[in-house]
Amino acid sequence: MSDEDAPDSEQTQDLEERADEIREEFASIEAEFGPIRDDLDPIRDEIEPVHDTLAAAETEDDLDDVEAELEPVRSDLEDVREAFDAVREEFDEIELPEPETDEDDEEEEASDGEDDDAPDGPIAELEAEQEALEEKLDDLEGEIEDLEDEVDDIQSDVDDQRGPYATDVIDEVESAKGDLESTRWTEEGEEELREAVEETLEDSNAVLGTSVSISADEPLLDALVDALERLEAEIEAAELDPDEDAEDIASLLEITDVLQSGVDDATAWDDLQVREQLRREGFYDVLDHVKDFPPEWHALKVHEKRGNADMILLALESLGSDFMEEHCLESLERMGPEEATEPMLQRANRRDTTAMSILGKIGNDDEDVVETLLEYVDSNPQLQRPAMRALGEVGSEEAVQPIANQLVAEEAAVRSSAARALGLIGDTRAIEPLAERIDEDDEDTVRASAVWALTQIGTERALEVAADAAGDRAYLVQAEAEKADFEPAA
Template identity: 55%
Template sequence: MSEESNGDESEAETEAEGEAAEEEQSADLEAIRTQLEALNDDLEGLQSDLEAAETEDDLDVVEADIEEFRADLEEIEIPEPPEEEEDEDEDDEESEPAPEEELQETYDEIESDVSDLEDDLEDKRGPYAGDVIGEIDGVSSTITGTRWAEEGDGELIDATEAFLADLNDLLGTSVSLPGGLEPASGAELGENGQEEKTVPDELGATLDEATAAVDAADLDPDEDAETIAGLLEATDEFESAVDDATEWTDLEVREQLRREGFFDVLDHIKDFPPELHALKVHEKRGNVDQILLAYDSLGSEFMEEHCLEALERMGPEEAIDPMVQKANRRDEAAIRILGKIGVEDDQVVDTLLDYVDSNPTLQRPSFRALGEIGAEDAIQPIADQLVADEPDVRSWAARALGLIGDTRAIDPLADVLEDDEQDRVRASAAWALNQIGTQDALEIVAEYEDDRAYLVQAEAENVDLEPAA
């Protein structure tokens, strides 16, 4: 047989195999189309079943059928359409979609419809007693997590009483507020000196009793549907009433301060604004809490400056937290106040250490504050600044080490005293060694009585060495 005959037979076999593969693929696609059509018919039946469902048991049956339907749908795999060969002579008109693309579109539509059906199923369930409990807990959290004005306390009491009346009527219970509950602007001290519960605390405890009553009623979503719906309506009204109650933030700042007793110290107005006069009186009396109240409440730069000045003069430990927050925003006044307070608190030291290798504007107050605090963790970072390019930075670092007073700083300070090109930096090192005050430190300074710089000589003359034993 000739090679030409063999080639013809091979080509015929290849063509036959291709035709067989196309027929098989076409049959597979037709089978998928049939499956999708059947599922689409089943979906219409599920929709009808859901519309007819009247009880939770009915819905459970529909849910199980939907889960089975989705499992059948996910078993179907749509093959990828073959890649189209580009034909330069083909017109610009859009070609018809491949059969695989049409099947994928049908699959996606069914998948979207079954997702909608699942959502409809969830919407048709309930409501449940758990929904009521969740709503009550939400209102309770709002009450206990908000600061209320005195009139707000009264409005909350009235709203809670109205809600409890509805709840007791629907459940046949007798949940009630504590006797003698009256509005108050804040927690008060009882006879034993302990802080008593505020109105929001008392209301929160009572609402815990209300949720317990709902839970104990064991309400059935089918048999007790009307009761549950009534409870949800009552909680909605309760929530609206709480939303309308007067919060502390609803009051103007001056009214807030008045209610906190900030102006009670004023017999007459000497300075304007009156906040400034009251601030001065509180500083004189040492009322740190009122100064911090003004600092938190008053929004003007003028009053904030005066509050900070008062805190810097007083140096109260109660101001640590707000001053750390302000110092973290690169505020020089807050940094100075932390030094004035002088407490070696970890968060204070960490905050100040962030500025040791910063710009000179922040370095100066930070060095001094760390020195006033006596922060041992700052010794090495500050000692590293003894070789800074700026003479002022070197001088501030030396004085900070003197304030800390740790003997580990003696050697680096001695090097500065001996080698620094700037006499004022050397004078700061001599001052620091005098502050450390050990025999070794003082002996180093005493050697500079004839120094070229007057300031260094003055520090040397101040040395009072103990006679050798």
């Protein structure tokens, strides 16, 4: 052996010695699987009767018994989990060695065209053994997780069967009372609240056998709050049992649910403020009868027909309901007014896909618009697709390469959207990437979108590639290719 070969031999020997040490560690870890798995069988035996106890449970005491039986199962399972986690940590701390290769060796191997596999042999074997052991670890953890899920399901069923409780009723009253106190009400709203509270007291008194009423000696809102507080005290004093008084508790919960609905429906001052603002801005002037219901929606439709984008934007900003927001955005999407650019930019920055679509309809290739939409091109599919569509409609040449990169995305829907966006932009740089999709993509919809995009680009080369797809196996692609059989655009 030459002096040059001696270091390589020593390195190989050291590597093999370390490999033997790691195998011993692997064997030690695997030896711990048996005791852990042995501990799981008794837990499975313990958990079976808990299911039976739960199935027979009818009262709170019965549910307490279920939890009492479940507790030792949970404790034993936690011990098993702790033991397993220690083994997993021990496994994760094992680091496989890497062969040492100096620069001279790498240059020599590159020039010779040879690859010395000797140092990699033990490492490759260790990697395979490590992967196999990790699979066994995962299988064992899966068994533990199955039991943990089973325990959690039992606990969830217990929680679902418990109650309802008198405290739940008190919480509902407290919630309605809090809304009543924290809101500024109109005169009309105060009367609506009086009716809601009177109905609540009447129905609750019938259940509890009490006589709570609204005082006439103080301001109305104060009297309503005081009456609800006295109702809470009566509910607490009744000491309703969740088993024996279950029907009464259920009735009271229905009553308090109606109370909350009444509070929610009462007219708050803020409601009128919005309408007054809209009225001053002339939003309702397009209506013959302001009392048409709901007036905002009717006015919105008229403003859309008349192209009054400023009024639609005012309604979008002022009205807080999801219903009106949805219809305002739909109107803007149909109209695509340029004055909506800035507010839609703000929404698009908050990941609003409808706003992205509206920006596309507007078609403004402003730098801020393009930059905002480009942020989502390499995001998740729910954001990628509307962003690319909008960039296509805007016609941003800056977006060609980022969108072309998505032609090889994992999801077919994203690839298809990217192709169509490139077609909308119409840049000839997209021809070859689109041609590659026609040749290589397995999804019919993607190939069809690529052909469609090429026909939109419309140059001689683009139409030639599109027409060649007429022999594609999918009718969807053939149909698009047939549309390319005409003279290219000038």
